[in-house]
Structure formats: C-alpha cells, structure tokens
Amino acid sequence: MLSLCTIVKNEETSLPTCLSSVKDAVDEMIVLDTGSTDRTPEIAKQFGARVYHFEWRDDFAAARNEALKYVEGDWILVLDADEVLTPQIVPQLKQAILQPGNLVVNLVRQEVGAIGSPYSLVSRLFRNHPAIRFSRPYHAMVDDSVVQLLQREPQWQVGYLPDVAILHYGYQPEAIASKNKFQKAQAAMESYLAKHPDDAYVCSKLGALYVQAGDIARGVELLKRGLDAKSIDDLVLYELHYHLGIAYEHLQQLSLAKYHYQAATQVPIFPKLKLAAYNNLGNVLKDNSKLQAAKTAYETALQIDPNFAPGYYNLGMTLKVLGRLEDAIAAYQKAINLNPDYAEAYQNLGVVLLKVGYVQESLSAFARAIALHEQHNPSEAQRLRQGLREMGFNV
Template sequence: MITVSACLIVKNEEEVLARCLDCVQRVADEIIIVDTGSTDRTKEIASRYTDLIYDFKWVDDFSAARNFSFSKASMEYLYVADADEIIEEEQIHNFLRLKETLFPEIEIVQMYYCNQLEFNTTYNFDKEYRPKLYKRVREFRFYDPLHEAVRLEPVIYDSEIEIVHKPLSNHAPRDFTTYQKIIARGENLSDKLRSMYARELFIAGEDSDFIDAYSYFYETVLHTTLGLTELKQCQCVLARGARLQQKDQDFFKVCLKNVACSVTSSEICFELGEYYLQNGDELEAILWYYNAAFETEAELNLHYQGDYPLNKLALCYQALGNDEEALKYVNLRDEWKAEER
C-alpha cells in the first residue's frame, strides 16, 4: 500500500477547513498545512488534525507556497488538496482502494474535479480531470532494448475518484488582484496563465476588471507572437474592454480581425450585439446575437454560444414587440441551460 502526504496551503479558512480535513484524514498518512497569513481560527482548527503546520510569507505566488508544502512532506505520494474541497463517502473508499492497488510506476494520478460551475470558476466543464496525486521521488529509467533513452514523460493514471469543489464564495476578485500585481511587477504571464486570465474575465469578471486588464492584453497583442487560439482569446478581452471604454475605432478594429478568422469567436459576436443594442439598434443586434448562438464557437466561456445570446435575442424581440419570437428564444435558452446541468 502506498503512503500519502496531503499538502494544503491555507489562509482564513475557518469556515471550511474542518469539513475538508475530516475527509482528508481518512485517506492521508500525514497532513501538511502551510498557512500564508491567517488572522482567524484556521491554525487552531488545523492543529486538531496535525502538528505539521508551517507559516509561509505570502508573495502572490501559489506555486511558491505549493512547492514549500511539498518540501515538508515525507510520504511516497503527495496529495494536493484545497480547503474548500470535500471527498464524499463513496470516493473515500475509492481513494483507499487506490492506495492498496496503485502500481509503483504510476507517477501522477488524475481525479475528477467536480462542481466547478457553481461559483463561476475558470472552467467550462462541471466535471473534468485534474492531477491530484504525485509521486514524491521520481525514478529515472532507461527504456527500449536498442537506442535506449531515459523516459521523460511521467506515467499518468486517470482514476475514477471524484473530488468535490465546494467553496462558499467566488475567488475571482482575489485572482484578478493577483494578476494585476504580477503585471505591475513587470513579470510575464505564461501562455497558460494569460489564457486563464482571459477565461476568468469572461466567466466572472466585472466591467472594471476588463478595463484594468485592457492595457496588458493590448500590449500582448502588439508585442508578442501569438498562436491563433491565444490571439483570439486576447481579441475577446480587447473587444469587451474597448466597448466599455467607448473606444469605437479600437473596438471595430479588433472585432473585424476576429471575424476574418476561419472560425469567429462567439464572444466577439456577442460584443457586437451588445454594442448595437446599447445604441438602440435592435435589428443589427439580433444579427450578431444570432451569430453568437448558432454560427460561431465560444473561445472562453460556453455560455456565449448558448444561453447568453439566446436571452439577448429574446430581449431584442420583446423590445420590437414580437412576443412570439421572444418566447421562442426564451424556450431555447431554457432548453440550453437544462442540457448543461
């Protein structure tokens, strides 16, 4: 049977930590708690479950805190847990069975991360795989009987274990503040992090968040060589930011470049619909909302090719006095939402 260190980084988690650790203590052989500056009862609660509690000065870097937590672990495998997660009873049994049967060559175990859409997280799917269990010490071995080479890619196992994400609030404001601090320090966002920033804006961003992000994405498009997907993601953010700031020339410039792509982004069509609706042109808005819903593909948030434009189509037809068409799109919107649940 393998042994497991559960590694958590926490800050002011008194409302959810006991709920999490009640589950974690049943699957882990040791629990590592790294506190990044709690001012509530977080460490007191943690002390009921473990004496391996460490302070870590927060430096706006989750990776640094995660790495520190890993450095304190001593078991064979490292389980990455967050305080707002729970493991339900059946999944605890599945986890324990995994500990008994895991082949030693497995270096990463993926588990289903569930309930992601309830609080507008940065993912478009309510249930998808995430790496959650890592072998602490990796063994390097040669493979192939001829022209031998060291295997560099980790051996990954996709388990059936489900971890439920159950936060009490949305983390987006914290994330947007962190993005801005990284940018202010002059540090580059990786392609992955920039994509996550754009995605989170379209899933949970307020108007002010788009305005704050505008300069960064503008400079990125201007001075960075981007692939088509990355470019289109940036265009979506820039279109929203330009529209909100009434920069009409920049707005249409970025929208036209996106429309010229082989596959137009639903978010861009939605933004064009918003522009015309705000200017009192419901008929032109209908054209673009229709394209968002039926003729394009979402780049960052699936709702922009679904219930969002369908709802706007209903509102436009209602404003034009066409209640029959309005009802049709209300029904389509409700059907789409039902299918997504």
C-alpha cells in the first residue's frame, strides 16, 4: 500500500494539479494543513484525501513528521503542493517498492524554471519504518535518520530511479516572490546554523541563498566553512563547489570559479545532477577564450541530457565564435525546438543567419526574438529593433 503525504498552507491554486498527478498511483492521500485561510482543505477532501490540521511552528520537519503519524500504507511518497508526479515514472515506482531490500528510493526532481541546477535528487519515497523521520527545519529530509538506521540494520539498501519523477514549480520567480520563500528559508536556516555552526548541509544551503541574494562575501565564507566540515555527503560536496563557482563568477575571479566547477564535475554523483556545473564551467571557459574546452564542457552536458536547451544555446554561441556558423545555426535550432520561447536563441540565430546570407530567415528569427522579448524584457526588444533599423531593416 502506497500513501501520499503532503503538508500544505493556502495552496488552492496548485494543489489540484498535484493531487491529480498521484490519485491513480497511490492508495491513500494524507494532507496536513498548517493554517490555510483559503479552500485548500476542501479541495484536498474533494480528491479523497484525509485532511488533518497542525499549528505551524516555523519547522518543516516537525510538520512532515506530524503528517507521517496518520499514514497507514507500507510505503510513503512525499510531495509538496507545487510538485507533480510524472506519469511515466509510476510503473518504475511501483516496481521499486516491491523490491524487498529497498528502504528508500531517491527520485530525480526537475526544477522547472530554476535559474541554476535543473535537476536534484530527493529522498521522497521510503518505507513506513518507525525510525525514518524528517530532520532540519528547512529543506527537511529523512536522510539523517536513514543513515542511522542503515548502521543498525545493514540489510536495507538505498536505491534511485534515473528518470525524472517529480516536476517542481516552486522555483519559478513568481512562485518565490508570492510566498517570500527566500525570507522564510533564511530565517529557518540561520536559526539552525546557530546551533550547528559546522553542519556542511546547512552551510551549503544557506551559503547558496546568500550568494543568490547578492551577499557574496557572506556566502563564500559559509560555503568554505562547509568544505572544512569533518563529514560531507557527496551531494553536499557537489553543491558546495558548485555554489562557490557561482560566487567567484560574481566576483570575476574566473580561475577560482573554474576550479570549483571542475571539482563539482568530479564528485561521484548521479550525472544529471552535475548538468549545471558542466554548463557553468563551459561559460567560464568561453569567457576566458578557452573555446575548445568550453565546447567540450557543453557537449558533455548534452551527452548527459540531450534535452538541455541552454546547453545547445551555449554550444551555438561557442561555435559562432569558432567560425563554425552552420553548426551554430543547428545548435540554436535545437535549443529553439526544445524551448520555443527561447528569445536569446532566436536573437543569436538571427545574427548567424544574417552572417551567412539568409536574410529573410534572419529577419524572421529577429521578429520572433523581439516578440518574445516584448513579453519579458521590453527594453531589449526596443534595443534589438533599433539596431536592426540602423542596419536598414524594419522588423
């Protein structure tokens, strides 16, 4: 028996999509409401979920553990309201929970709209074992309890499913802004850090948050502290190096950025999780005129994930500088096929098409780029239109 377990607050907009994605895959749905003032509990009940209530304590682990109390199934699938289960993963998921030795099955989550890493590995499918509990007030996870359990009961194993299992929409800019996610995360993690100053995991998460918020020096200090921790999980080690790479890019210290991105690519974790490190490494190499090395980094990223549109775009940029214009055109077109709203890809496709003499095709690409820019970046649309007029084109 498989149980969905989720905690919610004011999720009437996203919850129907989440529950629709799992209603035919699970045997029961447990929804713990932490203080909704909208129709969230009512919607959950309409989907057949059992709804319980819990007073919010600024601690995600406490809420998730409260939800676990009501689960009756042998296995637990944890989703948030801004996540959906992909339909193609369901047969694999069903097969995985039938394996007698599996204790936890890690799932690949795609971060839809994320600026950084497009994939993460999350421990969201696990046995209903009394020793498995969530820890940490933010980014709550069962990993700490699982490590302790495996030491006592070594017959268990941790597996993973290689295909994307969860689509997460919470990192889209409008979702972050609407829920003050950065502020909530920072407050919770700073409180935890005060009690656990050398915890590599919280150093990684909070350090990355500082970097993203523009507090680079504070972020670097915390990320470097994480690298000095006595015990570092491979996934955390990757994140520490990856976010240090980002920080040093912001500081224009490209040799250090390159070092940390390269270190991130060498960590022995699931290859898809290293996609952003390869892509960012390529960007640093390209900016440092190491074009062949940049090309190799982008090609490695595309070998890992042939559907990675930014990889094709960046490869196209590199091929353009190398003078391989027809190959650059092909790379931009692949990026556009994967992401039809990729304004920058259309814009640079227009540039290369014009260089090789395909004027009408070029103007069509520029027109599409302008239309897309007008939706999200009107100033760039105006700049591009003005530049074309100065060249004698009225687009």
